[in-house]
Structures are given as structure tokens and as C-alpha cells.
Amino acid sequence: MAYSNKVIDHFQNPRNVGTLDKASKSVGTGLVGAPECGDVMRLQIEVDDATGVIRDAKFKTFGCGSAIASSSLATEWLKGKSVDDALKIDNMDIVEELALPPVKIHCSVLAEDAIKAAITDYKKKNGVEVADEATVA
Amino acid sequence: MGVRKIYLDNNATTPCDPRVVETMVPYFFEHHGNAASRNHPFGWEAEEAVDYAREQIAKLINADEKEIIFTSGATESDNLAIKGVYEMYSRKGNHIITVKTEHKAVLDTCNKLEKHGAEITYLDVQADGLINLAELETAIKPNTIMVAVMWANNETGVIQPMKEIGQICEKHGVLFFSDATQAVGKIKTHPRDVGVHLMAFSAHKMYGPKGVGALYVSRKNPRVKVTAQLDGGGHERGMRSGTLNVPGIVGFGKAAEIAMQEMDQDAARLSALRDKLEQAFLHEMEEVYVNGNVAHRMPHVANISFKHVEGEGLMMTFNQEIALSSGSACTSASLEPSYVLVALGLGDDLAHSSLRFSLGRFTKEEDVNYAIEAIKKGVNHMRDISPIWEMYKEGVDLTKIEWAAH
Numbered sequence A: 001m002a003y004s005n006k007v008i009d010h011f012q013n014p015r016n017v018g019t020l021d022k023a024s025k026s027v028g029t030g031l032v033g034a035p036e037c038g039d040v041m042r043l044q045i046e047v048d049d050a051t052g053v054i055r056d057a058k059f060k061t062f063g064c065g066s067a068i069a070s071s072s073l074a075t076e077w078l079k080g081k082s083v084d085d086a087l088k089i090d091n092m093d094i095v096e097e098l099a100l101p102p103v104k105i106h107c108s109v110l111a112e113d114a115i116k117a118a119i120t121d122y123k124k125k126n127g128v129e130v131a132d133e134a135t136v137a
Numbered sequence B: 001m002g003v004r005k006i007y008l009d010n011n012a013t014t015p016c017d018p019r020v021v022e023t024m025v026p027y028f029f030e031h032h033g034n035a036a037s038r039n040h041p042f043g044w045e046a047e048e049a050v051d052y053a054r055e056q057i058a059k060l061i062n063a064d065e066k067e068i069i070f071t072s073g074a075t076e077s078d079n080l081a082i083k084g085v086y087e088m089y090s091r092k093g094n095h096i097i098t099v100k101t102e103h104k105a106v107l108d109t110c111n112k113l114e115k116h117g118a119e120i121t122y123l124d125v126q127a128d129g130l131i132n133l134a135e136l137e138t139a140i141k142p143n144t145i146m147v148a149v150m151w152a153n154n155e156t157g158v159i160q161p162m163k164e165i166g167q168i169c170e171k172h173g174v175l176f177f178s179d180a181t182q183a184v185g186k187i188k189t190h191p192r193d194v195g196v197h198l199m200a201f202s203a204h205k206m207y208g209p210k211g212v213g214a215l216y217v218s219r220k221n222p223r224v225k226v227t228a229q230l231d232g233g234g235h236e237r238g239m240r241s242g243t244l245n246v247p248g249i250v251g252f253g254k255a256a257e258i259a260m261q262e263m264d265q266d267a268a269r270l271s272a273l274r275d276k277l278e279q280a281f282l283h284e285m286e287e288v289y290v291n292g293n294v295a296h297r298m299p300h301v302a303n304i305s306f307k308h309v310e311g312e313g314l315m316m317t318f319n320q321e322i323a324l325s326s327g328s329a330c331t332s333a334s335l336e337p338s339y340v341l342v343a344l345g346l347g348d349d350l351a352h353s354s355l356r357f358s359l360g361r362f363t364k365e366e367d368v369n370y371a372i373e374a375i376k377k378g379v380n381h382m383r384d385i386s387p388i389w390e391m392y393k394e395g396v397d398l399t400k401i402e403w404a405a406h
Helices: A005-012 A065-078 A091-098 A102-125 B018-027 B041-060 B074-088 B104-115 B133-139 B162-172 B246-284 B311-316 B339-343 B348-352 B365-384 B387-393
Strands: A027-034 A039-048 A053-062 B068-071 B095-099 B119-123 B144-148 B175-179 B198-202 B213-217 B288-290 B301-306 B354-358
Touching: A005 A065, A005 A091, A005 B311, A027 A102, A039 A065, A039 A102, A039 B387, A053 A065, A053 B387, A065 A091, A065 A102, A065 B311, A091 A102, B018 B246, B041 B068, B041 B246, B068 B074, B074 B104, B074 B144, B074 B175, B074 B198, B074 B213, B095 B104, B104 B119, B119 B133, B133 B162, B144 B162, B162 B175, B246 B288, B246 B301, B246 B365, B311 B354, B311 B365, B339 B348, B348 B354
Parallel strands: B095 B119, B095 B144, B144 B175, B175 B198
Antiparallel strands: A027 A039, A039 A053, B068 B213, B198 B213, B288 B301, B301 B354
């Protein structure tokens, strides 16, 4: 299967690979997927406590090219967004931006799940009420 | 300067040897006859060419040329053998024994027969990919008509104990069919020596053209018959109707002849290169595992898992230059990794992390050297961006984590 140029670009030059201090109160970590399924994404956000804006975002992903590209793109989109706006990122936006084929849609779903999981983690750490749907199954 | 292209996927298909291509060319235009045209020189020439190829192929497997039935490829041969025996021997019984690691052309054919009343036993394999002979023998029942076990596995290269299986079949009076697609032309495959009664194989896995294969059907001790699956002009002694693919068959014959002459030297050279590749990964990297029995294995194949790296993603780091296969099935809707590796008892995580290297006659040492470096670089890069590699390095027990399976 041929990948889109955008997937290849994110794969070859992944943005924001790395690790933030998960113990920090201003960092939210989302770890989704499972090794047995062939996809594990870890997405982290660092939030400016005063403004609620995401200052930094990092990822590491075990998975195929589309999974890596989806998480790389997610970190790009997260930076500079408010936490509330970040929650509005929909997996279909990722599918569209990266021109993912139907068999790779699950990669985008996983990225959306990772975003929500990271935000949930951040909110929990900071004593913010978390709606049930934000937790990742 | 073009992009370097290294082909290490010879179990998928092999390049057609230029000597084979050269032999085929006159049979497209000059000698274009139908081998079944009995009344003019065009037909005679074609028939003669087919007869010659049949001899070349029979020699390779030490069989009589009348025991070779030409087909469109190994998938058709598998279908003809299994469905053909099932129909022909229905009065004797309806039970067929096969193995979970067989090619889909065997497994899906068996599944289909199950819907038509066949009873199929799918044997497990041991951790090294070999079947358990005692289990095979126990599985044989009075209504068993056939045992279907592949000679060598396409994913792992593991070679089954053919002779022992043959003896068990002989003892119980059941037919032994083998899909030998990955073995013929690469290692010695003489069906009569090991008690195989039907054997499927294909030209394009042995440096011949695509679209042509054969089914060996034993003609004496025992005389085996299969019910034709294609009805028509009664070609191939009534077992497979359809105008013969003369250029393909001519090429298949030439490929068999070359294989017979060069098999041993190819095998020695390729196993040395394969070992070099495998050792480089095993010695220079952490968490690398070889899948399948290494003592009973095709000389040109290595199936290796690079833990904490996903195979398809890994391939993307070098697939512009190096062609090979992965046991990861990230493209399939089911997300299931290779059923062959899973049958070996590999965890799904290791199956997702596997690469299959299959070298071939045209693989050069410099290709292997280049591949070693490119793949090491790729694995290291993918591990750098892998969260589970980071966790592993931090000493986290990954089996204790509650993963959110999706």
C-alpha cells in the first residue's frame, strides 16, 4: 500500500518526538493501544497552568507509518491550543489531513484517544472534574 | 544515480532467470502452437516443447514425466490435490489432516470442504514450527483419507520431517499431500523418497515465470487419482482441462533444469549470507529473536523479530531500497498479525515485530551488507520513538501493564 506524501513526511521527520516529565503537575500523559494490537501511542502535553494553553506536546509511538504520522500530527495541532479546543480534535480531521485509507482509520482513532487520555490525566492531576466520555476505553 | 533496490522477498516471488526468459521467447510467436493440436507442425512443436519441459521438471523431483500435471500455479495445484482427492476417495472417508501453519491455499480449501461435509483436523505446531509426529499419528482415524503437510513454510522456512510423516501415512494407508512450493528447486524434494503421493509447486518461486505450476500425482505404488476441478477438453490425462501455457511451461522446465544444476551451490552461498545477516542482528542488537527451528530450515530464509518495534513501521524506514515482508498485519482490518507466527506461540507483540528475509539466486553479498546496516539503523530509529522500548529500558514489566486493547 502506498502512503500519502504527508504520512511519509511525518514518518521521516516526526515532529515532537520525546518525553516530558510525567510526574510534573502540568504534564498530562496518555498511553493508548496495546503491543499485541501492533499500536501503542504515548502522547504528552504540558499545559500553562495560568492560561490553560498547551505549551508543549511530545509523543512516542510503536506502530506503523500511519500511526506514527497520526501522533506526530496530533502533537503539532496540540501546541498552542487551549485544553478545551484540543478536546475538539476529531479523528476524521487527522484522516483527512493525512489522507489515510480506510484500513488505517484506527490509527487516527488511537491518536484522538491519546489526546483525550492525556487531557484527562492532566485534569485529574489538577483536580478538574472529568467527564466520563473523555476517559479512554 | 538511482535509488538502490535490494530484493529480499524471494519467498513472495523470484525474478525470472534471464536464461529462462530467453528459452520462453520463441514460444510466444515463432512456435505459438496449441499443444493439443494434433494435426499440424505448430501443434507438434508445442507438444514437443511441453514434453521436454515435463521431463526437465520430472527429473528435478525424480519422478516419471507422466506424474506431472501442469496447472496455473501452486494455489490451483493445492485446490486440485485436496478437492480432487476428497471427491475421488469419498467412499473411503471424509477426514483430512492438515496443519495450522499451512498456506491459505491449503487452509481455505480445507475450510471450503468442511462446508461440504469434510472433517478436517488442523494440527498445532510446536514452538519451533515443527509438527508433533505423535499428534499426527493419533489424529489418523479409519475415515482419514489424506494428510496435507507443507514441505517448507513460506514465512519461517521451517522444513517439516517429511520422511517420518511419510512413514506414518504409509503405515496407516492414507495419502500424503505436500505443498512444496517453497522447497522445490531450492532443496532436494523427491516425493517418492519420503512417501509423498501428491506434491504442489510453482515456477515463479524457483526463478521461472508466474502463472504456471504443477501437481505431482503418484502413478504407481500407489496409483493416485484426483477428480478434475476444471471441466473441458480433458488435457493433462483428464485431471486438468485447459489449453497448456506453453511458454510458461517451457520456462518452468528450464527453471527446473537450472535449479537441478545450481541448487547446491545456491543453497550453500545463500545459507552463508543468511547466517551472516542473522548473526549481525543477534550479536549487535538487543532483544532480537529468530522465529522457527534453525536446524530444520530453508537455507535462504530468516524470520526475525525486533522486539518493541512494529514491523510495518520498521519497513517504512527502508522500503524505498529494501524489499521484504513483515508478520505484522497492520493493513488488515482485523489487526491480526501472521497466523503462522501466532501458531508458533509467539506473542502477538513479537509477531507484529517480525521481518521475513528471503534471499535468492540474485542476492549479492553487498546487498546483504547494505541491508544489515539499513535495518539496524531503522530498528534503532524506531526504538528511539517507541514508548514501549523506553519503558523496557526503564525496567518496566510490560506484561504487567493494563493495555487498552482496541
